[in-house]
Amino acid sequence: MLSTTVEVREEEEGGRLGTLYRRHADRAIRLAYLLTGDRGLAEDLVQDAFVKLARRLAHLRDPDAFDAYLRRTVVNLANSHFRRKRLERAYVERLKQAPSPEVEADDPGMRDDLWRRLQALPERQRAALILRFYEDLSEQRIADVLGCRPGTVKSLLSRGLERLRGGMRGE
Numbered sequence: 001m002l003s004t005t006v007e008v009r010e011e012e013e014g015g016r017l018g019t020l021y022r023r024h025a026d027r028a029i030r031l032a033y034l035l036t037g038d039r040g041l042a043e044d045l046v047q048d049a050f051v052k053l054a055r056r057l058a059h060l061r062d063p064d065a066f067d068a069y070l071r072r073t074v075v076n077l078a079n080s081h082f083r084r085k086r087l088e089r090a091y092v093e094r095l096k097q098a099p100s101p102e103v104e105a106d107d108p109g110m111r112d113d114l115w116r117r118l119q120a121l122p123e124r125q126r127a128a129l130i131l132r133f134y135e136d137l138s139e140q141r142i143a144d145v146l147g148c149r150p151g152t153v154k155s156l157l158s159r160g161l162e163r164l165r166g167g168m169r170g171e
Contacts, residue, residue, distance in 0.1 A: 016057060017050065017057060020050075020057075020066055024066065025046055027067075028049065028070050028071070028074050029043055030042075031074055031075075032045045032046050032077075032078060035074070035075065035078040036078055041081070045074055045077045045078055045081065048077055049070055049073040049074045049077055052077075053066070053070060053073060056069075117163075121160055124156055125157075125160035125163070126160065127146060128142055128153055128156035128157050128160060129157060129161070129164075131146075132153075132157055139153045139154060139157075
């Protein structure tokens, strides 16, 4: 009678999933640790496995099969983890091998310098550059906005860029 009361109390505390967790978690953590070599990661993988299996718990016909489902889920999650890590390492390697840009885009001093140089341009050149590169308008649309011909827009853009480049090079 006493053991039945203890089992009922355990069922009430964590429900069916809690009971399964207490029964299978240690073994699953050992398996995940052997797969990964990292205790924290092993615990996380087992937690994730239980979350995934909690959704399917109602459909589990054979309670003895839970251990096999859990084992398979832990192995799949470990494989997914290593696959993700492999992709991350490959991405980082590609970034390391990529040529670095000549000019740092996030340099606040350069941004301020560019802003000052842009403000020093004549109004029509500045407007043409802003409409082209900030608003991403075509030359025809810029011509419509500025009330001039597309050839004039090309000239304004060319001269404005040349003045900006010359100033940035120190000429």
